[in-house]
Amino acid sequence: MHILLPGPTPIPEAVQEALIRAMSDHRGTLFGQVDVKVRTELATLLGAPTKDHIAILPASGTGGLEAACENLLSPGDRALVVETGLFGRRFREVAEAHGVDVECVEIPWGQAFNPQEIAERVRQKPYRAILVTHNETSTGVLNPVEALAQAIGTDPGAPLMIVDSISGVPSIPLTLGPGLDVIIAASQKGFMCPPGLAILALSERARQSVVSDTRPGRFYFDLRPYLSGRLPYTPAIGLWHALHAALGLLRAEGAFARLQRHRMLRDMVRHFARAGGLTLLVEDAVASPTVTALGLPSEMNPGDLRRHLENAGLQIAGGLGLWHERAIRIGHVGHVDRADLAAGLTLMAPHLPHSEQALAAMIPFLKEA
């Protein structure tokens, strides 16, 4: 089965091999060394001060969102959520479930937030935190998170900025820095591993807040032991080994080359789709390098198309939320190259209004870069 999904994504062979590495004592020296290496490498990749600013939790990405809310926000705290799609909505729901006093800026589907407008709003009223989505998986919009961090600045009274980058980093590089305090990621997208790990990177300010917080009421997602490297509960050993292998591949490729690769894949999908008669639901300027949502002509049913493709050996994702009835989503995140993408798009082409034009539009992308 070919998969062009915004996660799960294809697993490189070296990562698969690491995944089935023999089990060992998670309190033993062998595994302890792997854990230190993984957290050290993640700290470098995500711009965290040390390995003890990285927490790896056996959980889905949503568990990472909840851990951030539980550890950095108290009931009654005021937080601003910038909602640019379904996963922004989820972040809001997680915060609300924990009693946070949420104010929400709802951005129309398919658009990115305006960093100056958000920064202005944050200046007008004190917020404990601002929760934003880096790469909105439901719409395929890349939000200008770094620009927002810059606009908010490093005023000591500035809110903590907590970023859901589950479908962003490391395919789309993002690092902690002034105005950007927490990055939440997951194992199954750009990290090229199977799902099962949530990853959190914390700034020194965020880490201090977590480790000095002795409120009761949390247990599994209490980040304090994870941040001290204590591996409080049985870690998902295979996934740690897999992540270790994947981090080696990521380092070898390099952040800029990786981003360029994903941008090229994005552009290839967009040229293919436009030429084939589909609608690009997101403008070029804010189009995600990792996932593309495409509108179908009214006579095409997304469910039917996906069933046909699955029978032909290709899985793509459906539209979500508002776009469920009219859109499909193509993932090009993680371990995907132009040949993988071409294989999938070729299977799609016969179903498009302009099949030949769609295929022809891929040609420039298939020539040596």
Next chain:
Amino acid sequence: MHILLPGPTPIPEAVQEALIRAMSDHRGTLFGQVDVKVRTELATLLGAPTKDHIAILPASGTGGLEAACENLLSPGDRALVVETGLFGRRFREVAEAHGVDVECVEIPWGQAFNPQEIAERVRQKPYRAILVTHNETSTGVLNPVEALAQAIGTDPGAPLMIVDSISGVPSIPLTLGPGLDVIIAASQKGFMCPPGLAILALSERARQSVVSDTRPGRFYFDLRPYLSGRLPYTPAIGLWHALHAALGLLRAEGAFARLQRHRMLRDMVRHFARAGGLTLLVEDAVASPTVTALGLPSEMNPGDLRRHLENAGLQIAGGLGLWHERAIRIGHVGHVDRADLAAGLTLMAPHLPHSEQALAAMIPFLKEA
């Protein structure tokens, strides 16, 4: 590396192969079928009425304990915790973290609870729930959970019995039934998979309580979507496939044969250790079939012994809590046969006060059964 640990445990080849099965859309039909098969098979294995009484969470086993407490207990509810070791203590801490009014029966380390005494206590005062450990991993004690369920009976006012069987089922069979409402398990011990999944089986009474509970305050561990098969957040796909393969192996072996195998391994460890000059810290009558804690002579240091063994290619577990300074633990849970155990014990023998006697004591167990 040989491992004789109470988890992680060795992974059979068929399970390893399933683990690296190509990723697929977790909302697609292929994966949906695997999920249905896994939950249906788990329902049979754990005595749950239907697949919709089974929840599989991407988390460590402790996440399963927390999910049970969060979904079945409200702050202020009175619960009785029967604490027979470190993991009983953890169950208590999880309940306390969620504001449950916990009363605790502390059983001395190395002993099992008395079901009649606990049942008597439960009759004297109303409790919302009783939290017990089936197989206490820290001491190697098997608690009489079924006898307790029988003693408490099916009175509609009886408390929910919630059982941590993380190192018990399926190596030690346990099923839901009158007086036994929730079983919590994890992927990495008897289920022969890598760590990363918590498994909960609920009685009809427990399921009704969960699905009719609309309190806010939970998100990732809110069991309602999991019980409806909605896979609310990205599932740990590889582990689902692995569990599917493992369930096939478990079915092929059969529950009784499996229990007999683990009892034989337990007896082999005990004869070996006693003959070799170690102390059995738990009486035969309540000795766990899956993990054995052994006291060392005062001149032997458990940390030194474990380092020597690790250098020789064998990992065993250290003592926990009260027994940290004087004990080791040998795991014989999951995919372990007499040859695996013999390989490990043979590496241990030279370090024991009576090496030859220890080895000789294994001989009867190595003959064809």
